[in-house]
Amino acid sequence: MTDVTQTPSQPSSWGREWRKIRGNKMLVTGGIVLLIFLLAIIVGPEITGYDYAKMSIRERFQGPSFAHWMGTDNYGRDTLAKVIHGARVAFFVGAISVGIGMVGGMTIGAIAGFVGGFIDNILMRITDALLAFPPLLLAIGLVAATGPSTTTVSVIIGIIYIPRFARVMRGAVMAEASKEYVEAARAVGQEPWRILFFHIGPATLSPIIVLATVVFALAIIIEASLSFLGLGVPPPTPSWGGMLSESRSFMTKNIWMAIFPGLTISVAVLGLNLLGDGLRDYLDPKDY
Amino acid sequence: MLGYIINRIIYLIPTLFIMSLVVFSFIALIPGDPVDAILGLNASEEARAAVRAELGLDRNILVQYLSWAGGIVTGDFGTSLTSGEPVMKLILEKLPATLLLAFASILISVFIAVLAGTIAAVNKGNWLDIGVLVAALAGISIPVFWIAILSVLLFSVHLQILPSIGYVSLLEDPILALRHLALPSICMGAALAGGIARMTRSEMIEQLSKDYVITARAKGLSPNEVTYRHALRNSLITVVTFTGLELGTILSGAIIVETIFAWPGLGRMAIDAIFTRDYPTVQGVVLFMAFFFVFVNLLVDISYTFLNPQIRLGGKK
Numbered sequence: 001m002t003d004v005t006q007t008p009s010q011p012s013s014w015g016r017e018w019r020k021i022r023g024n025k026m027l028v029t030g031g032i033v034l035l036i037f038l039l040a041i042i043v044g045p046e047i048t049g050y051d052y053a054k055m056s057i058r059e060r061f062q063g064p065s066f067a068h069w070m071g072t073d074n075y076g077r078d079t080l081a082k083v084i085h086g087a088r089v090a091f092f093v094g095a096i097s098v099g100i101g102m103v104g105g106m107t108i109g110a111i112a113g114f115v116g117g118f119i120d121n122i123l124m125r126i127t128d129a130l131l132a133f134p135p136l137l138l139a140i141g142l143v144a145a146t147g148p149s150t151t152t153v154s155v156i157i158g159i160i161y162i163p164r165f166a167r168v169m170r171g172a173v174m175a176e177a178s179k180e181y182v183e184a185a186r187a188v189g190q191e192p193w194r195i196l197f198f199h200i201g202p203a204t205l206s207p208i209i210v211l212a213t214v215v216f217a218l219a220i221i222i223e224a225s226l227s228f229l230g231l232g233v234p235p236p237t238p239s240w241g242g243m244l245s246e247s248r249s250f251m252t253k254n255i256w257m258a259i260f261p262g263l264t265i266s267v268a269v270l271g272l273n274l275l276g277d278g279l280r281d282y283l284d285p286k287d288y
Numbered sequence: 289m290l291g292y293i294i295n296r297i298i299y300l301i302p303t304l305f306i307m308s309l310v311v312f313s314f315i316a317l318i319p320g321d322p323v324d325a326i327l328g329l330n331a332s333e334e335a336r337a338a339v340r341a342e343l344g345l346d347r348n349i350l351v352q353y354l355s356w357a358g359g360i361v362t363g364d365f366g367t368s369l370t371s372g373e374p375v376m377k378l379i380l381e382k383l384p385a386t387l388l389l390a391f392a393s394i395l396i397s398v399f400i401a402v403l404a405g406t407i408a409a410v411n412k413g414n415w416l417d418i419g420v421l422v423a424a425l426a427g428i429s430i431p432v433f434w435i436a437i438l439s440v441l442l443f444s445v446h447l448q449i450l451p452s453i454g455y456v457s458l459l460e461d462p463i464l465a466l467r468h469l470a471l472p473s474i475c476m477g478a479a480l481a482g483g484i485a486r487m488t489r490s491e492m493i494e495q496l497s498k499d500y501v502i503t504a505r506a507k508g509l510s511p512n513e514v515t516y517r518h519a520l521r522n523s524l525i526t527v528v529t530f531t532g533l534e535l536g537t538i539l540s541g542a543i544i545v546e547t548i549f550a551w552p553g554l555g556r557m558a559i560d561a562i563f564t565r566d567y568p569t570v571q572g573v574v575l576f577m578a579f580f581f582v583f584v585n586l587l588v589d590i591s592y593t594f595l596n597p598q599i600r601l602g603g604k605k
Contacts (some may be wrong), residue, residue: 129306
């Protein structure tokens with residue numbers, strides 16, 4: 001699919017790639033947004049100087065100020081510290097979901113696309129059925145059965161997105177498997193699993209990487225939706241959806257409790273969507 | 289054509305079967321004894337036996353599935369543990385509210401999105417196009433519950449022009465019903481519009497570059513006639529198909545929007561059932577919504593192929 005093989009004899013290749021990245025505004029903007037979130041996650045809520053769980057009744061319902069950049073909640077807790085902790089939760093859920101979706105989906109997709117025939121048919125019928133569920137609906141049903149927790153929610157979202165990765169992987173493997181270099185590898189007697197891992201595998205990564213960013217954004221939205229409905233990350237752990245849910249009871253007292261968590265979710269998801277669109281353009285095989 | 293439709297319906301059978309297995313597994317996934325999860329540990333032995341019998345938990349799991357699936361085939365989705373009424377009856381009571389909300393939000397989103405997408409395509413590359421693209425991407429990224437909270441804050445709390453919760457039947461009081469419908473449908477419409485606008489834009493750009501458009505221009509038709517009478521009309525097939533396939537987003541959005549606006553539809557019914565541990569109702573609503581989604585996809589698929597002469601006339605797809 002995407003032939004990115006470059007030899008050291010092309011001195012300008014890095015420079016050319018860098019120019020291509022810089023020229024891709026969506027990729028750069030999305031990348032910067034993601035970096036800011038990652039930085040906030042690494043330094044943690046402590047950077048605000050407040051403990052995200054510490055209540056201070058005298059300081060409750062405050063608007064943005066120099067002391068509390070995003071204001072405080074109904075217990076006087078610093079909203080920025082809670083939002084940063086919420087970012088840890090959201091990105092943890094996103095990473096675990098994408099990890100499970102990718103590993104499961106790539107394995108199923110690779111087997112279906114490479115082996116073909118009856119096994120392909122069975123695997124694809126199962127993925128079709130799972131794809132037919134609206135993701136949030138399936139997540140709600142599964143969480144209702146297993147009970148809410150950060151890990152459960154991450155695993156459930158990951159499982160829900162396995163079929164998407166499987167579909168994309170299968171398509172990519174089938175497209176690659178018919179190419180001449182695969183036939184050549186077969187002709188020289190390479191074992192099928194070697195061909196799949198070392199030849200076809202790397203060539204299928206572009207669409208999988210793009211899908212991973214999209215699924216990361218979707219996982220964040222589903223986690224926030226579940227937490228908003230009281231079916232996601234259980235309180236008192238702050239999560240973006242849970243914070244928005246709490247804010248509904250105090251809308252007339254402090255509008256900022258609803259503004260900042262929602263804005264943060266939107267910026268994070270927008271950043272990931274931009275990154276996904278940018279990567280799609282950047283990795284587009286037509287450019288090579 | 290008929291062969292194609294029959295094929296598509298046969299193709300659905302394994303999908304529906306696997307979907308039913310997934311929904312059936314909800315009870316099997318409950319950690320420990322499902323009766324404890326439903327009634328708590330202090331329930332009387334009679335109550336426990338009644339729930340056990342209702343759910344068929346005293347039988348072999350295969351028999352449980354066959355009995356449950358047999359009921360589904362005949363339209364029996366089980367009995368609600370909280371109200372004691374058939375789940376199907378409850379679903380049919382709530383369905384009109386969800387359909388009304390879905391229909392209104394589709395109308396709003398298609399109107400906004402087709403207009404915005406067309407303006408963007410006609411002005412490709414300039415600031416109007418960029419503005420629409422940014423707005424569409426924002427629409428996709430902003431979660432529907434945040435739009436809902438902000439709109440309640442603005443229209444109900446500050447301006448006090450629209451009610452923030454509740455439902456009134458259109459037959460009872462049409463004006464009041466529309467006022468109650470406004471905020472939920474605008475929120476869901478806004479969440480849908482981003483994707484449809486992007487689709488309209490890309491489809492319109494493709495149509496506007498086709499030979500028939502060049503011919504129409506060469507014939508001396510005005511730019512508006514070329515855009516709206518020819519290119520837009522041809523783009524709408526794809527846009528309508530895409531909108532139909534977005535039903536998953538609508539159903540997911542309905543769960544959240546109905547909960548926020550206390551809208552008595554299927555989404556709110558599912559959430560209420562989860563909190564009252566009414567598992568037969570959870571299973572029934574989830575399966576009904578999933579089947580509904582699959583059948584609408586089938587209808588969209590069939591109508592699309594009907595509009596595509598290659599398939600309608602028996603040629604290759």
